[in-house]
Amino acid sequence: MGKGQDLWKTAKTVIPGGNMLLSKRPEMFLPEQWPAYFSKAAGCRVWDLDGRDYIDMSIMGIGCNTLGYGRPEVDDAVKRTVDLGNMATLNAPEEVELAQRLIALHPWADMARFARSGGEANAIAIRIARAASGKDGVALCGYHGWHDWYLASNLGDESKLAGHLLPGLSPNGVPKSLRGSVFTFNYNKLDELEALIRKEEIGVIKMEVSRNYDPDPGFLVSVRKLADQHNIILIFDECTSGFRQAFGGLHKVYGVDPDMAVFGKALGNGYAVTGVIGKRDIMEAAQNTFISSTFWTERIGSVAALATLDVMEKEQSWQRITDTGRAITARWQALGQRYGLPLVTAGVPALTGFSIKSANGLAYKTLITQEMLAAGYLAATSVYTCTEHTPEIVDGYFAALEPIFKTIRECEDGRDINSLLKGPVAHSGFTRLN
The missing domain is CATH 3.90.1150.10 (Aspartate Aminotransferase, domain 1)
Structure with missing residues (x-):
């Protein structure tokens, strides 16, 4: 054993x-x-x-x-950070550099926020998008973490998320008052998304660009058009797909830009750092709500991400x-x-x-x-x-x-x-x- x-x-x-x-x-x-x-x-x-x-x-x-x-280049950068100090009363300057770097890779975006896990980053993105749109309704497709907003999909019907990576997820502990706030649609099923938009007050579309299969021709473009036509904020969750098929989000491969994007996993090559980027008028809604956490300000995550991006770009x-x-x-x-x-x-x-x-x-x-x-x-x-x-x-x-x-x-x-x-x-x- x-x-x-x-x-x-x-x-x-x-x-x-x-x-x-x-x-x-x-x-x-x-x-x-x-x-x-x-x-x-x-x-x-x-x-x-x-x-x-x-x-x-x-x-x-x-x-x-x-x-x-x-990876030596990343680990050496982290070790230098440990020697200099990881946490202090003042802010870490590297987070500004990381924000600039991600924005430069995605010219449609203007601002960034950082966290340390993918679930956190997805919750941040939803909070900002709901604040910006003024609507609670979210249409989602894919896996986006463990927080209440996501598992609320399964309230009343625990099969709703069965086709979104993990079957059998129970919404126990999620307030029942959240029922009817999040609605699922299946990948490449544009008609399901259109039906949700007709029936519900959808303010946000949250989806993975791709997980198991390629998008059908025109699918992502059509989602983008629907979002524009109905004044809906489109978020691409790139926690898993980011930096694997392009230097940045997978959406760059398909030529479809979201209003917000979420990055994680590969961004720090094993160190805890995730990010949310988006358009200025949407991201500034973060100032009209409360999104704040002590360890989102530690230094190692940003340093690791910058070193990781350097190696990625070089190789x-x-x-x-x-x-x-x-x-x-x-x-x-x-x-x-x-x-x-x-x-x-x-x-x-x-x-x-x-x-x-x-x-x-x-x-x-x-x-x-x-x-x-x-x-x-x-x-x-x-x-x-x-x-x-x-x-x-x-x-x-x-x-x-x-x-x-x-x-x-x-x-x-x-x-x-x-x-x-x-x-x-x-x-x-x-x-x-x-």
Whole structure:
């Protein structure tokens, strides 16, 4: 079981759910076998508490570390900040420089606000947009965090968010008075958004530019036109997609500008920093409400973001990780064809994933994770690419993966998948842990 699983058992007795992030729960990967905790990380390698090292061909710090773990230029900038002082009574000048940098990358924007997590940044954006629009109604599409405003979608019908990344999210603890303030529509379903605008008092459209699939031709342009026609504020949540396919927001690839955009994850290469940018007349509404927090003023986040942007620009990291992701996706598809498996891929190239459409799909995912772990890889059915995923590392990953696909083919032909698993099947979506 290892020290990691021992500690995880203890964690569940002192921390509700065991940790702070659903996506890092071992049950989401390999129940009772996943290493759970790390002692060190560098490049695309992770060491567990028992000293074993693994190549991370999984979610790379939940998509934060596009430059790899422990990138020297970023870490050195943070270390200098620690020596100089991270927090003081006065403000950190780097936040002004970061605001200018993000605005320069997105000429449609004029102002910026910063936070330390994606959920916070999305809540800030909604607060500002509602203040600017004077309307409470939000039409949303995608995953935007854990705050009340978002989970209010599930009040009265807990299936509303089922198609927006995580099924099974309960709105327990969210005031029932928020029911009817947030409404969902499905990606590429313009008619659903049009119906919401006709029926409800919508002041804000909040959506991801893309997560699993590309936009249909004209979809984003049509959303932009609808927002303009009805005086609705359009927010693109780029916490996940930002800086992966362009130097800035993914919306730059499609040539559609929002009124506000939210950035996170990759912005600080593992350090806590998120940002909201927007047009001046909208962003200044922040002065007419209350948005304030002590640790949004610490220095490390802004310093890390500036250093990260420097490395990204120098190496054109977005192009490298996109190319790597496309190559991985193509090789998955080729394996699926070779072994006659009903394999489907999805995601922007640098956040690529696959699934095997079978009644045993989740068991196959578990088998992949189990066998790849034994081969020295943190791996399941998604790869969030980074600049440290060299062709040699990718080749090694596929050399270890192919025999597992052969075994899955045998299972599709009648072999008992359960006889191959050494523990329970991985969880899918939100499941309460005891």
